[in-house]
Amino acid sequence: MEMLSGGDMLVRSLQDQGVEYVFGYPGGSALHIYDAIFRNKAVKHILVRHEQAATHAADGYARVTGKAGVVLVTSGPGATNAITGIATAYMDSTPMVVISGQVPSEKIGEDAFQETDMVGVSRPIVKHSFLVKDPAEIPEIVKKAFYIAETGRPGPVVIDVPKDVTSPAETFPYEYPKKVKIRSYFPAEKGHSGQIKKAIQLLLEARRPVIYSGGGVVLGDASKQLRELARKLNYPVTNTLMGLGAFPGTDKQFLGMLGMHGTFEANTAMHHADVILAIGARFDDRVTNTPEKFCPGAKIIHIDIDPASISKTIQADIPIVGSVQSVLNEMLELLAQSKESPDEQALADWWQQIEDWRGRHGLYTKNRFEETGQIKPQEVIQALHEVTGGDAIITSDVGQHQMFTAQYYHFNRPRQWVNSGGLGTMGFGLPAAMGAQFAERDQQVVCVTGEGSIQMCIQELSTCTQYHLPVKIICLNNQALGMVRQWQDLHYDGRYSESLYEESLPDFEKLMEAYGHVGIKVTERSELKSKLEECFAMKDRVVFMDIYVDQSEHVYPMQVAPNGAMRDMWLSKTERT
Amino acid sequence: MSEKQSKRIISLLMENAPGALSRVVGLFSQRGYNIETLNVAPTDDASLSRLTLTTIGSEHNIEQITKNLNKLIDVVKLVDLTEGSHIERELMLVKVKATGALREEVKRCVDIFRGQIVDVTSTVYTIQIVGASDKLDAFVQAVSDAQILEVVRSGVSGIARGEKVLSL
Known part of the structure; x- marks a missing residue:
């Protein structure tokens, strides 16, 4: 059997696991591992400029490929810098394996240089974690880490590796396990057949049904099944922020996103529904508004792989624990055999009602903003959609630009939309775009951001230079923290406490130039499209579009909170439902 | 969702591994749940610890x-003992000031509660009582005339009645 040191075993295990890229940053406790990386030819290491970006890049890579993203950082500050990205991955259930160097075993607990209890610090935001005690355990721990990260409800797994464990001084027999078994871990697969039958029965009896699907459909690769089910029943579909793309955004059965900034028709249809089929969605507080007022007349079928997500905030009438793909397949089979079909008249009336709502507000059918004065952020996203043919992989940061992108870039396929939904991490967009670009070298990758968010991980422009990553950055520059400013308008009588940049913003064009990229400033509506076309014509360059947009614009619809129901929304600064 | 509060005894087997206990305890603070009592010890299987908590x-x-x-990977098996009939035990050591007439009275009380005096000085009794938590509470109440110097309780441990077992 091959004899390898701990460090070499670690990197070799990654290779044998099929890992293409490791996003990381070296440092003292990780140096044996980095030496092993130097020797290894199969696993490519991507040197970021900050450990937070390593985790976001791995996250972007994971969301686009469905495979675990891999991160390597050193102990202490390297590990703590990774925390925000791990929490981001945890909240959005991204599969990720984070390897952190640790001070030598005999120094643990002595407050050694760059020592942090990484297992302790990361505990509430990981699916699981390992502290390696013995080099011989490395292959099995790596195998387990990937197995846990990628199966069931995915999530981040930390492997903390003391420096002595990776020492080149000693070698051990190496074999990468083919299979791994964990006696306490059995992720759900098949749903309960009796429950699925009951669900079909209820679905067929529905008169005002809505399919509410979430990120689980993307993670569980069940977009095909969702589309089939929706077609077969001709039921309306709404997606959560995390679920966008799982159902085509341009489809006539699609009601748009639901929730705090969801469409009028999606939120209103949910409120009046008699049966809601929730698939891989978790009734997040940004979806339900006030739980006590949530969809008063609806019976709820809830399919989720995580039993703890079911009846957490909203009681399910028919809970089904299982992988969404497996459960939907079983539902489709049952439907194919069933002689019953939905009440056509009831469904026709329901669609009539929905079309009426859609026509009345019509975020999707007409412009909800005036094309006068300064460029409106919404029209930038519409133009972006047009110029990229709706086909680009879009990452975003957090704030108004994120919501405008979710509303106006009609995603037609899963894994096309990469954003930090659960944690809401500013600084996510650019590194996530890098990870996405590594995952899909031939795809156009675009990061939609704001002048606030981009400055939280702007150092990664240098990483883009090093690895020739031609991501396009669309910055909706409103010279303010737009969403904060919006809330200050709505709830604090326009007192803009610390949300304005005054005259402090950098000259982004010059900044891009300094990094070897291209910056284009746009201030006039008339040149928006042509400048965007110019941007996307530069296939092999990073281009930063600094687009000045109307600072006073708010994201609408916006659910009324606190104490509002799904249907209670502001539709503009003056109209309320 | 019923808001009626009740006391539960949750008993689980977890990996006898470093960090396992902190994951269980951490979950409670992280999600805002209460732990009233907690009791952990190894089992006959050296790879497993039994943890019992009341909440x-x-x-x-x-x-x-x-x-x-x-969902915790380190938790191998779990049971809510309060869902079925079960035996609940807790051990308490109490140090009481016992002088003069009180000395006899405390002794009588210990007998009534089927406790034992496990250590004696001229002024102090150290008493051991075993039973369900409410019995221990009742004893503390009963000797409240005497001056209680120290109370140590083990936290609840429990086991299901009859054939039911919590094992691998």
Whole structure:
């Protein structure tokens, strides 16, 4: 059997696991591992400029490929810098394996240089974690880490590796396990057949049904099944922020996103529904508004792989624990055999009602903003959609630009939309775009951001230079923290406490130039499209579009909170439902 | 969702590994649940520890607690003992000031509660009582005339009645 040191075993295990890229940053406790990386030819290491970006890049890579993203950082500050990205991955259930160097075993607990209890610090935001005690355990721990990260409800797994464990001084027999078994871990697969039958029965009896699907459909690769089910029943579909793309955004059965900034028709249809089929969605507080007022007349079928997500905030009438793909397949089979079909008249009336709502507000059918004065952020996203043919992989940061992108870039396929939904991490967009670009070298990758968010991980422009990553950055520059400013308008009588940049913003064009990229400033509506076309014509360059947009614009619809129901929304600064 | 609060005894087997206990305890603080008592010790299987905790919450809380505990990779098996008939025991050591007439009275009280005096000085009794938590509470109440110097309770441990076992 091959004899390898701990460090070499670690990197070799990654290779044998099929890992293409490791996003990381070296440092003292990780140096044996980095030496092993130097020797290894199969696993490519991507040197970021900050450990937070390593985790976001791995996250972007994971969301686009469905495979675990891999991160390597050193102990202490390297590990703590990774925390925000791990929490981001945890909240959005991204599969990720984070390897952190640790001070030598005999120094643990002595407050050694760059020592942090990484297992302790990361505990509430990981699916699981390992502290390696013995080099011989490395292959099995790596195998387990990937197995846990990628199966069931995915999530981040930390492997903390003391420096002595990776020492080149000693070698051990190496074999990468083919299979791994964990006696306490059995992720759900098949749903309960009796429950699925009951669900079909209820679905067929529905008169005002809505399919509410979430990120689980993307993670569980069940977009095909969702589309089939929706077609077969001709039921309306709404997606959560995390679920966008799982159902085509341009489809006539699609009601748009639901929730705090969801469409009028999606939120209103949910409120009046008699049966809601929730698939891989978790009734997040940004979806339900006030739980006590949530969809008063609806019976709820809830399919989720995580039993703890079911009846957490909203009681399910028919809970089904299982992988969404497996459960939907079983539902489709049952439907194919069933002689019953939905009440056509009831469904026709329901669609009539929905079309009426859609026509009345019509975020999707007409412009909800005036094309006068300064460029409106919404029209930038519409133009972006047009110029990229709706086909680009879009990452975003957090704030108004994120919501405008979710509303106006009609995603037609899963894994096309990469954003930090659960944690809401500013600084996510650019590194996530890098990870996405590594995952899909031939795809156009675009990061939609704001002048606030981009400055939280702007150092990664240098990483883009090093690895020739031609991501396009669309910055909706409103010279303010737009969403904060919006809330200050709505709830604090326009007192803009610390949300304005005054005259402090950098000259982004010059900044891009300094990094070897291209910056284009746009201030006039008339040149928006042509400048965007110019941007996307530069296939092999990073281009930063600094687009000045109307600072006073708010994201609408916006659910009324606190104490509002799904249907209670502001539709503009003056109209309320 | 019923908001009625009840006391539950949750007993689980977990990997006898470093960090396992902190994951269980951390879950409670992280999700805002209460731990009333906690008791952990190895079992006949050296790879497993048995952890028993009591918590107070609504049906909905308890359901979430058990679901989230089950999600922890280090938790191998779990049972809510309060769902069936079970035996609940807790051990308490109490140090009481016992002088003069009180000396006899405390002794009588210990007998009534079937406790034992396990250490004696001229002024102090150290008493051991075993039973369900409310019996221990009742004893503390009963000797409240005497001056209680120190109370040590082990936390509840429990086991199901009859054939039911919690094992691999």
